Amino acid sequence: MDNKIKLMMVLITLSFALSSCSVEEADVIIHNATVHTLDELNSKAEAIAIKNGKIIAIGPEHEIMNKYYAPNTIDAQKGGVFPGFIDGHAHLTGFAKGKLEVSLVGTASFEEVLERCKNFNPVVEHEWLIGRGWDQNDWNIKQFPDNVTLSELFPDKPVMLTRIDGHAALLNKKALEIAGFTVDTKIQGGKLLKKNGELTGVILDNAIEEVKKHIPDYTYEQKKKAFIEAQNELLSYGLTGVHDAGISQEDLAFFKKLEEEDILKINIYAMLSVTTENIDELQNFTPYESKHISVKSVKLYADGALGSRGACLLQPYADDTTNYGFLLYPISFLDSVAQICYEKKIQLCTHCIGDSANRVMLNIYKKYLQKPNDRRWRIEHAQVIHPDDRVIFNGVTVIPSVQPTHATSDKPWVESRLGKNRLNEAYAYRSLWEQNKLIALGTDFPVEHPNPLYTFYSAVFRKNFFVKNDKPFAPEEALTPLQTLKGMTIWNAIASFSEQSKGSLEVGKDADLVILNYDLLQAEESIMEKTEVLYTFVNGESVFKK
Structure with a gap:
């Protein structure tokens, strides 16, 4: 009898040991969630396991919870979990x-x-x-x-x-x-x-x-303090990455120093500004890559803005009939920048607001790119585009990078600038998406509010989040909720050559993600104002908690 009891105890102990060996340790587990991976199949899941800054597993609740243990386990309470939001065009500095x-x-x-x-x-x-x-x-x-x-x-x-x-x-x-x-x-x-x-x-x-050029710069410590405040605000909105559209070498050095001091948490895809004064630097352009900083592109300005009547138009402003706006540089200079970028395989991102500026740059792009390609050149804003020119986006694979809140902010006055007959040229995001089935979405902050939930609202409902009982602006150009989410995540990753590590929730990718209290893909307009960010993770680190 004693031998039987001993044998039973050994078997029980062995069973527990084998069971414990099958449980793997993670750093973080998020479960009881509505996980939208935004992978190629738009797969959904219920739980995620994270270790060493990477996603190590994603799947059904029982599968993840039975296989993994983590000291930090988060119950998402059926809330939405999405890839970290990326602002496709902003001005972080x-x-x-x-x-x-x-x-x-x-x-x-x-x-x-x-x-x-x-x-x-x-x-x-x-x-x-x-x-x-x-x-x-x-x-x-x-x-x-x-x-x-x-x-x-x-x-x-x-x-x-x-x-x-x-x-x-x-x-x-x-x-x-x-x-x-x-x-x-x-x-x-x-x-x-x-x-x-x-x-x-x-x-x-x-x-x-x-x-x-005449304004003295702030000290490093002053700028650092301001940056920390700004970064904390952005992380609270679920932003894990920003495409900084136009920085100087001094700005880049500032970012590098912040990273050295372990202050930089948000990912920065930086575009170096190109002007007539620093075009020589373009000849010596060298890509840069670190944990949080990537520099593979340059930013060129073709024209100004509609609000200040500096955007370059094919026909004069409806409210200033002798003014067409203007290009910021001679066409020969714009062309020379494109030539250098093509020869040196640099991504070119050009600010174009007016239909004339867009036509000039699209034709320059077409001259060098000639056919479908993977250069991923971008038109930033793509705000007013003659319908005849839209096909160039498809013909030479140009990415439109737009800001949905511009459409809803500008709505009260844009008809006075363009006249009724040109309104169909403006903020035509659905039409632009149709060209390559891809569109990059951002805010242009600080021009607009940086909260990506406002981007989502404007893109899907074509209304201003802050205007009560607002009427939709050109609703036929609205994006679907799924298109909008992809425009704020995986398509922005593609627009910055980072889709192998960011933009979707997949095993092996960086654990950049956001947890919301609601599922955006199921969200009705009426509950958008109640939607909020609960957690933000960058590289598996919790950088914001509500």
Whole structure:
């Protein structure tokens, strides 16, 4: 009898040992979830296991929970789990610096702009007063302001207040003086507005770049503090990656230093800015890759913006009938940049707003690309495109990179700029998607709010999230929920050559993901305002928790 009991105990012990050997350890398990992998089959799952920053398993609840153990196990309570959101076009450095400057977003009048400037309590002292975010289209008097009162308020301190789109700015007299601007100043690709033979203080496009040369930079510590605040905000929205559309070598050095100090958490796909002043650097372009930073592309500007009437159009503005807008550079220069990028196999991403600028650049792309290819050249914004030119996107495999919240923000005034007959050319996202069955989605923050849930709302419902009872704008150009999610994840990964490691939830890929309280693919418009991010993971690290 004793021998039988001993044998039974040995068998029980052996059974437990074998059972424990079959359980594998993970770092994180997320279960009881509605997981949308966004893989090629758009597969769904219920649980994910993560180890060493990678997804090691994904599948049914019982399969993952029976096979894996983790010290950090998260019950998603049937909420939606998606690949981490990627903003396909933004300005991270500008967004971060905005934390140190006067926010003029949402001002209802120029008087409110002045009031915010007077009451501004700077986080750090600076020689200039810098602000951004005003939009004359939001005011009762929908005209550019002048600098008379601004100069009276700040007679000795230079002031630059940039419009929401970054393509127009108001300078006081002191700033004009420092920049050396007079009524006789001419700037290629820029403009100084005049009234009654005097400068109004409003400048456009390349003129702004000239002023920036005179503005002292912030210290590293000041910029670092602002960046940390900005990064934390972006991570709270479920953003795990950003395509930074136009940075300098100094910006890149700043990012590298942040990564060295283990401060950088968000992934950055950076486009180096190309101008007539630094085109020589393009000849020596060298790709760069690290854990959080990737540099494989350059950013070129073809024209300005619709809001400031700097976008280059085929026909004049409906509300300014002698103005066609303008290209920022000669066509010969735009062509030379494309030639270098083609020869050196550099991804070219070009800012194009107006239908004339889009036609110029699409034809330049066509000249060099000639046929379908995998260069992944992009048109940034692709905002107003003549219907005859859309086929070029398909013909030479060009990626349209658009910002859905631009459509719904611009809706109140865009008809006055373009006229009714051209509205079908603008913000035509469904038509652009049809060309290659792929579209990259972003926000252009700080021009628009960085929250990707607002991108989703605008793309799917074609309404402004912040306008109660808003009516849809050109609803025939809406994207489906699945198309929109792919545009915020896997298609942005493809647009940045990172689809092998990011953009979908698959075994072996980086564990970049977001957990929401609702399933976006099932979300009704009425519950969008209740949808929120619960967790954000980058490389398996929990970087935000509600």
